[in-house]
Amino acid sequence: MSGAVDAWWWPYVMIVVAGWLATDVWRWIGVLVAGRLREDSEFLGWVKAVATALVAGVIARLILFPSGALEGAPLWLRLAAAFLGFVAFLVMGQRLIVGVLTAEVLLIAGWLALGL
Amino acid sequence: MSDFDVSSPPDQRLPSHVWFFRGARAIVSLPAVILTAAFIGYAGLARESGLTLGETLMLTGLVWALPSIVVMTGAITSGMGIVPAAIAVALASVRLMPMTVALLPILREENGLTPRWKLFLASHFVAVTAWVYAMIHLPHIPREGRLPFFIGFGATISAFVFCVTGIAYQLVGEMPTPVTAALFLLTPVYFLCSLWGASKISSEKAAMIAGLVLGPIFYVYLPGLDLLWTGLLGGTLAYLGTRIVRAVRP
Incomplete structure (x- = not known):
């Protein structure tokens, strides 16, 4: 097993099984159950909450524990850029472009100001 | 409300490929620009996380839902086993199921005329951007044009984003460090805002x-x-x- 895990092709097997199949299976189930499942059922409410919390966990992880170049920015700068970008998004009528651009500009401005 | 909730009479129907190309042309839109930017950010994230170009492109083309792609990226780089990785990705992408359920009655022709395999094919393009666009615009298209329009839209935007992701991956290595860092930050901020907006x-x-x-x-x-x-x-x-x-x- 560890031989397979170390092989160059192992990530591609991971992508097909754990990435592609684990994602597309929900789309296929959606086609199969359309018309039979109420979109506002309690079970689906719980399922959506679990999915949302999981993706939110990914967001926090990417900001608090990034890899590569972003690691070079201090934690407070990463948090401030992301948080203020989100605040700008909320204040300016929930426009994605506003939130994303605000965070990006703040990060680069902070980066240059600190002379990193 | 829908302008054309029924199919056009047979003599007034446009051929499917016309609807396909109209769908392809419709990707010139602001949501598509933001999605492309998000994938440019993802290319930076993938490269900085140590993924190869092949892995990055395969994830983009096969998975085609950015949250699941990012979860999978984390699973590969942290050496997660295939079973926990599949469970984590399945939990992250479960929202695609109710989205597909909501889209199908709009997408298919009445009386179950649409072959199911075409619906399975079209379902691969269900992801937030294409879905929101489809839910808004498909009701204004005659029934017989909706499926080719949606497949044209989905196939074109994913092919375009696939190419841009590959190019961005190659360019990231030559960019100044703060730009690379900003590209990495783009994904979490994009999720933060779009997840809140979608809930x-x-x-x-x-x-x-x-x-x-x-x-x-x-x-x-x-x-x-x-x-x-x-x-x-x-x-x-x-x-x-x-x-x-x-x-x-x-």
Whole structure:
């Protein structure tokens, strides 16, 4: 097993099984159950909450524990850029472009100001 | 409301490929620009996380839902086993199922005329951007044109984004460090905003806050299975919490 895990092709097997199949299976189930499942059922409410919390966990992880170049920015700068970008998004009528651009500009401005 | 909720009479129908190309042309839109920017950010994230170009492109083309792609990227780089990785990705992409359920009655022709294999094919393009666009615009298209229009839109935008992701991956190495860092930050900020914008009910907003708080805690104390625990515990707490609040204050 560890031989397979170390092989160059192992990530591609991971992508097909754990990435592609684990994602597309929900789309296929959606086609199969359309018309039979109420979109506002309690079970689906719980399922959506679990999915949302999981993706939110990914967001926090990417900001608090990034890899590569972003690691070079201090934690407070990463948090401030992301948080203020989100605040700008909320204040300016929930426009994605506003939130994303605000965070990006703040990060680069902070980066240059600190002379990193 | 829908302008054309029925199929056009047979003598007035446009051929399917006309609708396909109209769908392809429709990708020139602001949501598509933002999605492309998000994938440019992802290319930076993937490269900085140590993924190869082949892995990055395969994830982009096969998975085609950015949250699942990012979860999978984390699973590969942290050496997660294939089973926990599949569970984490399945939990992250479960929202595609109700989205598909909601789209299907709009997409297919009445009387079950649409072959099911075409619906399976079209379902691969269900992801937030294409879905929101389809839910808004498909009702204004005659029934017989909706499926080719949606497939044209989905296939074109994913092919375009696939190419841009590959080019961006190659360019990231030659960019100044703050730009690379900013590209990495683009993905979490894009998710932060779009997830909040997409959650219509309070339990999803509560789940988002719970995930933001629990994610780093589990990452430090339960590495490897942190995403599963964040999703299951955070989501269940948020769901039960909002149910209790709803029961106490109806």
